[in-house]
Amino acid sequence: MSVIEINLEKLHAGQEKVIQGARRFNVLECGRRFGKTTLGIDLSINGALDGWPVAWFAPSYKLLADVWREMSWRVAPLNPKVNQQEKRLELITGGVIDCWSLDQPDAGRGRKYRRVVIDEAGIVRNLQSAWQEAIRPTLTDLKGDAWFLGTPKGRNYFHQLFSKGESGVGGWASWRLPTVSNPTLDPAEIESARQDLPEHVFKQEYLGIPADDGGNPFGLASIAACVVPELSKRDPVAYGVDLAKSVDWTVACGLDEDGDVCFLERWQSDWHQTRNRLSSIIGNVPALIDSTGVGDPIVEDLIRSCTYARGFKFSQSSKQQLMEGLAAAIQQKQVAIPDGWLRTELENFEYQYTPSGVRYSAPEGLHDDGVMAFALAVRQLKNGLKYAVEMTNEQPCVVY
Numbered sequence: 001m002s003v004i005e006i007n008l009e010k011l012h013a014g015q016e017k018v019i020q021g022a023r024r025f026n027v028l029e030c031g032r033r034f035g036k037t038t039l040g041i042d043l044s045i046n047g048a049l050d051g052w053p054v055a056w057f058a059p060s061y062k063l064l065a066d067v068w069r070e071m072s073w074r075v076a077p078l079n080p081k082v083n084q085q086e087k088r089l090e091l092i093t094g095g096v097i098d099c100w101s102l103d104q105p106d107a108g109r110g111r112k113y114r115r116v117v118i119d120e121a122g123i124v125r126n127l128q129s130a131w132q133e134a135i136r137p138t139l140t141d142l143k144g145d146a147w148f149l150g151t152p153k154g155r156n157y158f159h160q161l162f163s164k165g166e167s168g169v170g171g172w173a174s175w176r177l178p179t180v181s182n183p184t185l186d187p188a189e190i191e192s193a194r195q196d197l198p199e200h201v202f203k204q205e206y207l208g209i210p211a212d213d214g215g216n217p218f219g220l221a222s223i224a225a226c227v228v229p230e231l232s233k234r235d236p237v238a239y240g241v242d243l244a245k246s247v248d249w250t251v252a253c254g255l256d257e258d259g260d261v262c263f264l265e266r267w268q269s270d271w272h273q274t275r276n277r278l279s280s281i282i283g284n285v286p287a288l289i290d291s292t293g294v295g296d297p298i299v300e301d302l303i304r305s306c307t308y309a310r311g312f313k314f315s316q317s318s319k320q321q322l323m324e325g326l327a328a329a330i331q332q333k334q335v336a337i338p339d340g341w342l343r344t345e346l347e348n349f350e351y352q353y354t355p356s357g358v359r360y361s362a363p364e365g366l367h368d369d370g371v372m373a374f375a376l377a378v379r380q381l382k383n384g385l386k387y388a389v390e391m392t393n394e395q396p397c398v399v400y
Contacts, residue, residue, distance in 0.1 A: 024171035031179030073176030074170035095256035122150035152210035215350035232260035240376025
C-alpha cells in the first residue's frame with residue numbers, strides 16, 4: 001500500500017492545548033500572530049483527511065484568498081479535485097473542504113458539514129445572522145463542531161460567543177491567547193509594540209482583550225461626557241481646518257480658551273472660494289491646516305493673509321499622534337463638543353491595527369473631516385503660538 005505524505009505546520013504548545021481542550025463549539029480570542037489561521041488550516045485539513053465535509057468561512061474574498069492558496073498547496077500531493085471557481089477541494093478520502101466568503105450572508109446555506117471554521121470572526125460584520133441563520137444549521141445532520149478564530153474587535157457578537165464559552169454552557173469553550181504564546185515570535189518585538197502602541201490597542205491586538213468601545217479610540221462614554229447642547233459663545237483662540245479631498249467636506253473648527261467648540265462649519269466649493277472663506281474665518285487667530293497633497297497650495301496662499309496659520313502634513317505616525325492627543329483631551333474632559341454631526345463622526349470613528357502601525361479613519365462610506373479638523377484645533381490650542389511664529393511668506397512652516 002502506497003503512503004502519501006502531506007506537509008502540515010507543526011503546532012506549538014498553545015495551539016495543541018486548544019485542541020486537547022476542545023468542545024463542540026470553540027471560540028478563540030487571539031492576539032495577532034498567535035497562529036490562529038495555522039490552527040484553523042490544520043483543523044480543516046485533518047477533518048477532510050478523516051473523510052468529513054468541512055467549511056471555511058472568511059469575512060471577505062480578499063481574506064479568503066491566501067488561505068485558499070495555502071490549503072490547495074498543502075493537499076496537492078493527494079491530487080484532489082479542485083474547483084477554483086467554487087473554492088472547493090475534494091480529497092481521495094471522501095472529505096471535502098468548501099471555502100466561503102461572508103460577503104454573502106447566505107454562504108453555506110443548504111449544505112451539511114462535520115466541521116466549520118470561521119476565520120477573523122471579530123471583524124465579520126454580520127456574524128450573528130450568518131451563524132444563526134446560515135452556518136449553525138449546516139452542522140445539524142452530522143452534529144458537527146465549530147471554531148471561531150479571531151482577534152477581538154470590541155465587545156461585539158464574537159465576544160458574546162466568547163463569554164458563552166467562558167461559562168461552559170451547551171458544549172461551548174473559550175480561550176484567550178496572547179501573541180506571546182507563539183514561541184516563534186521574538187518577545188522583544190512584542191515588548192517594542194507595547195511601548196509604541198496606545199494601551200487599549202496593545203491589549204486588544206496583542207493580548208486578545210477586547211476594548212469596551214470596539215474600534216473607537218475615544219470611548220463612547222467619554223464622548224458623551226463632553227457633549228453640550230450648543231456652541232460656545234466665546235471667541236476662538238485656535239482653529240483646525242481639514243481641506244476637502246474628492247467628495248469630502250472642508251471643515252473649520254474653532255475652540256475657545258477653555259477648549260469648547262465655538263465655531264464649526266463645513267462646506268464643499270472650489271479652491272478659490274474655499275481659500276477666500278477660510279481667510280475670512282481665520283484672520284489672525286492661530287490655525288493648523290491640513291496641507292497634505294493638494295492642500296499645499298491653498299495653505300501657502302492662506303499663510304500670506306492669515307499671520308498665524310500653518311500647515312500640518314498627515315502621515316501614519318503624525319496622524320496617530322494627533323488622534324492620541326484628541327483621545328486624551330476627550331477622556332480628560334478638556335473639551336466641549338456640540339451635539340450633532342461632529343459627535344456622530346467621533347462616535348463612528350475607528351482604528352485598525354496594521355503591521356506598520358495603527359490606522360485611524362471613518363468606516364467605509366462615512367466621513368471623518370470634522371474629527372480631523374477638531375483634532376487639529378485641539379493640537380493648536382495645546383501648543384499655543386509656538387507653531388505659528390516660525391514662518392515667512394516665502395517658506396510656509398509645516399508640522400508633521
